[in-house]
Amino acid sequence: MIDALGTAEQKRRWFAGVVERGEIWAAWSGEPQSPKPGEDRRFGTTVAAADGGWVLHGTKAFATSATGARWAILLVDPAGPGGARHARGTADGLLLLACDLNDPTVTVDTSWWDPVGMRATASHAVLFDGTFFPYDRVIGEPGSYLAGQWQTAFVPHYAASFLGAAEAAYDYALAYLKHQGKSQDPYVQQRVGRMAVNIDTGRLWLRHVAGLWDEGRLEEARIAGSRARHLIEHLAEETVHHCIRACGARSLVRPSPVERILRDLTFYQRHDNDDHILATIGRAALGESFDPSFHKP
Ligand SMILES: Cc1cc2nc3c(=O)[nH]c(=O)nc-3n(C[C@H](O)[C@H](O)[C@H](O)COP(=O)(O)OP(=O)(O)OC[C@H]3O[C@@H](n4cnc5c(N)ncnc54)[C@H](O)[C@@H]3O)c2cc1C
Structure with a gap:
């Protein structure tokens, strides 16, 4: 996704991290909007424009490789919760935000992932509590992931x-x-x-x-x-x-x-x-x- 949509500067910066420091990347969209019986938490993120970038609040589920990855590309929709997969509308303005998972505003809830299978991997729930993304962490134009x-x-x-x-x-x-x-x-x-x-x-x-x-x-x-x-x-x-x-x-x-x-x-x-x-x-x-x-x- 970075290779397809990122700038030359982003590729230089992030590919160097992969090659030289072994940094692992993941991509997270999942924000199921309908709670299951007995589920009192709600998933979904809101993203708002801020001075010099975007600020993210909320929770994603199925965050594969959380705790193992260093970076995640977050698929988020300024129009409202749902990411790309669970957005109610067309998600025309979908953003791809590169999230440094060492950011102190990012918390992984390892209690949610207790599945029937794929126990050797992990797709945890992750909370974003006012995570800031300067513009140079935005990959591609709004909507370009879906348009392409x-x-x-x-x-x-x-x-x-x-x-x-x-x-x-x-x-x-x-x-x-x-x-x-x-x-x-x-x-x-x-x-x-x-x-x-x-x-x-x-x-x-x-x-x-x-x-x-x-x-x-x-x-x-x-x-x-x-x-x-x-x-x-x-x-x-x-x-x-x-x-x-x-x-x-x-x-x-x-x-x-x-x-x-x-x-x-x-x-x-x-x-x-x-x-x-x-x-x-x-x-x-x-x-x-x-x-x-x-x-x-
Ligand atoms: C092992 C695993 C790893 C995953 N890793 C990732 C990841 O790395 N990144 C990521 O982004 N996601 C990931 N996902 C999430 C995945 O892509 C889906 O978002 C998730 O499985 C949806 O689960 P759900 O329980 O909401 O069921 P769904 O399949 O969404 O829904 C179940 C039922 O709801 C019905 N339904 C669906 N939409 C509607 C609608 N709009 N109106 C009415 N009925 C509807 C369906 O027909 C179906 O019967 C992962 C999932 C799994 C299982």
Whole structure:
């Protein structure tokens, strides 16, 4: 994002930090606006113009790599809470603010992150209590991230991650079933066949999407990325379930990796809503207007 939208001076400053001091960057948008049952806190930020820059108040959720990262690019909307993903309107004036996470006004709440899966990572809640951003910490023009459709470049990575889970389950299933001498079982053969074809399909789709980007066919690449994201979510989920059914209950007993793969995949697939992605694909096919970035209705 810095490379695409930042100034030459910002690139010099921040890339030097990455290369010379190993500084880690993250990007945070998530500000879900509807509280879940029993949730008394509200997420959301407000950003106001101040002398020489912007001031930020409020809380973000799903702040991946908080406590590990040194910098976060905050996607915030001067029109009101919601970031980019959960903004009620179009977020036309969306700002990208480079936040030094050592700033004393930034607090990480590590109590919120207690998920079913992805426990080896962290996506905490983070509080901003009057954090000041001078203008040289603003990346790009207001709205340029959405206008340039930069989020669409990230969409295929979800599919690649899901496929990695499927491949791991497949490898485990093959070794497990061969070890148990169950390769002659016709039901096992069917399930292994389905797993193999699912993985081939996922790989072919990713290669197709990568080819479109490489050939500069950007419009096609953007929607193909969402199509791949949608399809591979289901292929991966099905593959893990074939593994479990073919191998049996002990495949879900630790130290088998399958119980973790199942939990991690279940959770990571919720990062963007598949129903909305599929509706976006349908809207595009029908010639209706659609949001290729955050799949908003
Ligand atoms: C492991 C993980 C890591 C993440 N890391 C990051 C990160 O680094 N940076 C970041 O910015 N975010 C991150 N996220 C957040 C993620 O992108 C979503 O914001 C978050 O998952 C939304 O969760 P939600 O519970 O609000 O469910 P949602 O999927 O938003 O909503 C659930 C339901 O609400 C419905 N719905 C959604 N919008 C509307 C609407 N407008 N009106 C009516 N119904 C609606 C959907 O159809 C669905 O049925 C991460 C999420 C996960 C799971």
